[in-house]
Amino acid sequence: MAKDDKHAPRTMPLQSATFSPEVNAEIRRAAATGIYDIRGGGAKRRVPHFDDLLFLGASMSRYPLEGYRERCDTNVVLGTRFAKKPIELDIPITIAGMSFGALSAQAKEALGRGASAAGTSTTTGDGGMTPEERGQSKTLVYQYLPSRYGMNPVDLRKADAIEVVVGQGAKPGGGGMLLGQKISDRVAEMRDLPKGIDQRSACRHPDWTGPDDLEIKILELREITNWEKPIYVKVGGARPYFDTTLAVKAGADVVVLDGMQGGTAATQDVFIEHVGQPTLACIRDAVRALQDQNMHREVQLIVSGGIRTGADVAKALALGADAVSIGTAAMVAMGDNDPKFEEEYQKLGSTAGAYDDWHEGRDPAGISTQDPELAARLDPVEAGRRLRNYLKVMTLEAQTLARACGKNHVQHLEPEDLVALTLEAAAMAQVPLAGTSWWPGKPGTTF
Amino acid sequence: MQTFDLEAKGLRALNETLQAQAPQTNETAWEVVNPRGSHAIAVGLDAPLDVTVRGSTGYYCAGMNQQATVRIKGSAGPGVAENMMSGTVIVEGDASQYAGATGHGGLLVIKGNASSRCGISMKGIDIVVAGNVGHMSAFMAQKGNLVVCGDAGDALGDSIYEARLFVRGKVKSLGADCEEKEMRPEHLETLRDLLERAEVDARPEEFKRYGSARKLYNFDIDNAY
Numbered sequence: 001m002a003k004d005d006k007h008a009p010r011t012m013p014l015q016s017a018t019f020s021p022e023v024n025a026e027i028r029r030a031a032a033t034g035i036y037d038i039r040g041g042g043a044k045r046r047v048p049h050f051d052d053l054l055f056l057g058a059s060m061s062r063y064p065l066e067g068y069r070e071r072c073d074t075n076v077v078l079g080t081r082f083a084k085k086p087i088e089l090d091i092p093i094t095i096a097g098m099s100f101g102a103l104s105a106q107a108k109e110a111l112g113r114g115a116s117a118a119g120t121s122t123t124t125g126d127g128g129m130t131p132e133e134r135g136q137s138k139t140l141v142y143q144y145l146p147s148r149y150g151m152n153p154v155d156l157r158k159a160d161a162i163e164v165v166v167g168q169g170a171k172p173g174g175g176g177m178l179l180g181q182k183i184s185d186r187v188a189e190m191r192d193l194p195k196g197i198d199q200r201s202a203c204r205h206p207d208w209t210g211p212d213d214l215e216i217k218i219l220e221l222r223e224i225t226n227w228e229k230p231i232y233v234k235v236g237g238a239r240p241y242f243d244t245t246l247a248v249k250a251g252a253d254v255v256v257l258d259g260m261q262g263g264t265a266a267t268q269d270v271f272i273e274h275v276g277q278p279t280l281a282c283i284r285d286a287v288r289a290l291q292d293q294n295m296h297r298e299v300q301l302i303v304s305g306g307i308r309t310g311a312d313v314a315k316a317l318a319l320g321a322d323a324v325s326i327g328t329a330a331m332v333a334m335g336d337n338d339p340k341f342e343e344e345y346q347k348l349g350s351t352a353g354a355y356d357d358w359h360e361g362r363d364p365a366g367i368s369t370q371d372p373e374l375a376a377r378l379d380p381v382e383a384g385r386r387l388r389n390y391l392k393v394m395t396l397e398a399q400t401l402a403r404a405c406g407k408n409h410v411q412h413l414e415p416e417d418l419v420a421l422t423l424e425a426a427a428m429a430q431v432p433l434a435g436t437s438w439w440p441g442k443p444g445t446t447f
Numbered sequence: 448m449q450t451f452d453l454e455a456k457g458l459r460a461l462n463e464t465l466q467a468q469a470p471q472t473n474e475t476a477w478e479v480v481n482p483r484g485s486h487a488i489a490v491g492l493d494a495p496l497d498v499t500v501r502g503s504t505g506y507y508c509a510g511m512n513q514q515a516t517v518r519i520k521g522s523a524g525p526g527v528a529e530n531m532m533s534g535t536v537i538v539e540g541d542a543s544q545y546a547g548a549t550g551h552g553g554l555l556v557i558k559g560n561a562s563s564r565c566g567i568s569m570k571g572i573d574i575v576v577a578g579n580v581g582h583m584s585a586f587m588a589q590k591g592n593l594v595v596c597g598d599a600g601d602a603l604g605d606s607i608y609e610a611r612l613f614v615r616g617k618v619k620s621l622g623a624d625c626e627e628k629e630m631r632p633e634h635l636e637t638l639r640d641l642l643e644r645a646e647v648d649a650r651p652e653e654f655k656r657y658g659s660a661r662k663l664y665n666f667d668i669d670n671a672y
Binding site (some may be wrong): 227 | 458459460463466486487490491493510511513525526528530532544545548550551564567568570571586587589590603608609620660661663664666
């Protein structure tokens with residue numbers, strides 16, 4: 001065959017796995033703009049997760065409970081260590097901290113309505129407490145953040161618990177940024193800053209450094225609030241054994257552990273995707289830290305980051321958590337990324353399910369925005385109802401799984417009820433690889 | 448005057464007693480003896496009390512104060528008057544790090560020197576330091592006034608927003624986006640008022656004013672480093 005034969009078979013064009021179309025597009029975007037990509041949400045990459053675990057269920061050696069008739073409780077008490085008034089929740093699924101500023105007032109109100117109707121708590125965020133949120137939230141956790149935007153002792157005393165935020169899963173070691181386009185008059189006033197400027201949230205607290213200082217800070221917060229309120233300490237999924245150990249040492253009633261799938265209102269994509277550990281990899285180390293101090297169940301553990309279903313809830317509890325927390329899933333339940341807004345997502349250069357430019361404030365669903373017209377699209381009553389329904393479904397699902405494992409309380413689920421589908425998940429969750437009695441790193445075994 | 452022996456009765460009893468005072472109380476004068484550097488003394492007050500602490504204090508003395516006047520007859524540990532909302536806190540000696548951090552209102556007077564990060568993230572508080580302040584003072588300062596009658600350390604006013612800084616002595620260096628500003632008559636008037644209220648003997652005309660160049664207010668890649 002002649003060398004210049006145009007009809008000769010040719011090698012198929014092959015896209016590089018390393019320089020994929022997405023990677024090349026990002027290189028071109030960076031070259032054109034000179035700015036790193038900022039977005040909302042949590043890690044989008046595939047990481048070992050609860051989907052990689054299975055419940056074994058009851059059979060000959062275990063006794064199941066009847067699906068709908070036999071009791072399976074879901075209540076949880078948080079803050080039993082030091083607080084005079086621990087929080088009692090009907091379900092072990094709480095709403096994570098999301099700020100007024102990042103979210104519209106309507107969305108915050110809806111979170112309060114939905115959580116209260118389902119018998120659980122919601123949480124403020126960077127920017128302080130709004131009357132809508134307090135008014136609609138039967139149980140409200142007040143976040144104490146490095147920026148201290150809107151922080152005041154009056155609101156602190158109105159809260160049912162205080163969450164000292166050391167870090168979050170989307171960006172352990174990072175601060176925050178609320179871009180100017182979301183700084184309305186009201187947001188600006190609450191944060192004591194001019195309208196329209198980018199508002200930076202520091203990555204460290206301004207008046208304490210390290211766990212020894214935190215112990216004193218927690219003492220101050222307790223003294224100001226009459227030792228009534230549970231004090232949570234929230235950490236990102238970085239070094240869960242040591243972070244949990246030090247949080248307990250500092251006097252926490254509750255440790256909130258947020259894995260890398262946990263969302264943020266806005267930060268650098270490189271931060272979200274490349275810092276921190278998957279939620280699944282964090283839980284057992286945190287539980288071990290509590291057990292090593294004889295504090296498991298005495299200091300409660302709330303796990304967040306990628307919780308979507310009752311199965312996720314049940315698996316997190318089985319691994320030793322006392323409760324879970326949801327953020328992104330709650331937004332989706334309220335209408336975020338709904339395909340009914342597809343046309344508008346397309347105009348924003350995105351598509352339903354992928355929309356993550358929450359920092360730009362142009363959310364068609366009216367959730368991650370301060371634009372009055374967009375925000376008015378979200379009916380707080382209807383969105384609250386949807387959130388309540390979703391929380392109820394997740395609870396029913398978790399109960400179903402717990403009964404199948406023979407437990408009359410979801411908190412009785414245990415690692416022994418689980419197996420893993422992959423080596424990675426087996427190693428992280430420290431439960432056997434399906435079909436074996438072994439996991440990588442199991443004491444007394446070699447790999 | 449009511450005298451409270453902190454060593455004998457303990458911190459919880461002190462704060463519980465002071466916080467329980469009604470806004471209209473007649474028992475406004477309180478004296479705390481034997482503080483011995485305890486943390487969280489007289490925190491969360493919300494009545495027009497006049498509390499004198501006879502000795503030095505640990506962390507967060509007068510934290511989140513509202514309405515009360517707290518006078519420390521000694522030096523103060525880190526975070527004195529942190530997140531103060533209103534009232535007056537006077538430190539007769541020196542103050543450690545983060546004095547007046549995130550304060551929203553009221554007046555903090557430090558008769559001696561203040562360490563690093565004085566007025567960090569301040570949100571409306573007025574702070575008058577008769578001596579010097581350490582590095583990174585007024586970091587990310589949002590609102591209010593910081594008056595330094597002595598010298599300021601490195602990186603004064605780094606990433607500052609709209610707070611106003613007045614320094615009589617030398618500034619070792621200014622932080623990112625902080626610059627010297629014109630001293631206009633209204634600033635001299637503000638300064639005069641603050642110095643008078645702080646009972647500090649200094650002339651407003653001897654000070655220079657510093658504030659935000661406002662170049663970091665919106666993200667710009669050319670400002671990143």
